[in-house]
Amino acid sequence: MNLWQKLVTIAIAAATNFGLRYLPFGFFKGNRVTPFIKGLGNFLPPAIMSMLVVYCFRNVNWLGASHGLPEIIAGLVTAGLHLWRGQIFLSLLGGTACYILLINFIF
Missing domain, CATH: 1.20.5 (Single alpha-helices involved in coiled-coils or other helix-helix interfaces)
Structure with a gap:
């Protein structure tokens, strides 16, 4: 060009x-007020979060040695941190750190 x-x-x-x-x-x-946009605002956040959870667990080897325990524990830590503090960054950071520690030092 x-x-x-x-x-x-x-x-x-x-x-x-x-x-x-x-x-x-x-x-x-x-x-x-646009009812369609208001409806999307109510529907999309839970739908997107559900898709992200399915995406995160899609390649878990449930029959492997760890049976998906690191992923489940990290997911529960992420959900617990978010329910406890309500801060997205803390939830993401805590869940990621938990997963990394679990796969490197425990499983």
Whole structure:
């Protein structure tokens, strides 16, 4: 690609990125209540969290030597920390640290 084609490509990518980020604000401006968006706001967070849990446990070898215990314990630590403190970063950090310690030193 020559310089002109590179500049045009960057301009198109920038305009598309800006347009996609502006679109929701332009479409839903004002204080009007949109039932569809409100319904998505109630439905999507639990659905996304459920998908993430399934994704995390998808490759666990339940018949292996540890029978998935490190993953289960780390998942319970993550859920417990989140229920106890309600801080996402603490939950993620604590669950990850627990898993790393379990697989390196216990299992």
